[in-house]
Amino acid sequence: MDNQKIKYKIIVSPDISEELSAQIFRYWAFDISDFNYSLEDLTLTDEESEFPFIEVQTNSCVKMTLTHCKLCFNSILVTAYNRKEFMQYLQGYYDTCDVCKLYSPNYDETITLSKPLKTRLKQLNKNELRVLKGIVKLKSKALIYQHIFNNNVMDTNIWKIINSLQRKDLIWVERDDEGRIKFFHFKSELIDNLDS
Numbered sequence: 389m390d391n392q393k394i395k396y397k398i399i400v401s402p403d404i405s406e407e408l409s410a411q412i413f414r415y416w417a418f419d420i421s422d423f424n425y426s427l428e429d430l431t432l433t434d435e436e437s438e439f440p441f442i443e444v445q446t447n448s449c450v451k452m453t454l455t456h457c458k459l460c461f462n463s464i465l466v467t468a469y470n471r472k473e474f475m476q477y478l479q480g481y482y483d484t485c486d487v488c489k490l491y492s493p494n495y496d497e498t499i500t501l502s503k504p505l506k507t508r509l510k511q512l513n514k515n516e517l518r519v520l521k522g523i524v525k526l527k528s529k530a531l532i533y534q535h536i537f538n539n540n541v542m543d544t545n546i547w548k549i550i551n552s553l554q555r556k557d558l559i560w561v562e563r564d565d566e567g568r569i570k571f572f573h574f575k576s577e578l579i580d581n582l583d584s
């Protein structure tokens with residue numbers, strides 16, 4: 389299932405009854421920002437018996453793909469076993485992958501990322517600011533290749549700037565499974581915070 393922020397997949401135990409499977413679907417059904425059925429709804433729809441929360445939770449889980457780790461920029465795969473965990477993952481309490489948390493010296497640095505956007509922009513050097521403005525204005529991959537990389541996509545100096553902007557959580561380069569660039573994303577707040 390797809391929505392703006394996450395991809396998720398409901399995993400169900402094999403050989404369960406059709407009724408339980410329907411209850412599992414009702415429990416996990418989610419749209420944009422909230423579950424389709426509130427816990428009260430679920431309790432009410434089952435007039436005969438109580439909604440089997442324990443059974444639903446032990447026979448299902450949800451594999452979620454969160455946008456990306458702040459440090460290595462890979463997608464983060466997590467598993468939620470109940471709605472509380474699901475919402476915590478969704479609300480971004482989980483923005484660094486477990487591997488980077490363990491091994492990356494940059495992990496402590498990410499804590500300083502919570503500085504206000506304006507402060508972080510002031511700390512950029514001239515070329516970082518130039519490239520950032522370019523990404524926000526040009527948007528398309530083709531234009532960014534032309535006018536920022538000047539058609540030399542292997543230019544390591546430009547990549548150093550791009551990586552630094554990624555680490556500062558201002559942009560995010562989306563790649564496919566083979567590592568090819570799909571899109572240059574930027575924080576939407578930047579539109580109002582960058583003078584042209």
Ligand SMILES: [Zn+2]
Nearest residue numbers: 457460485488
């Ligand atoms: Zn990571």
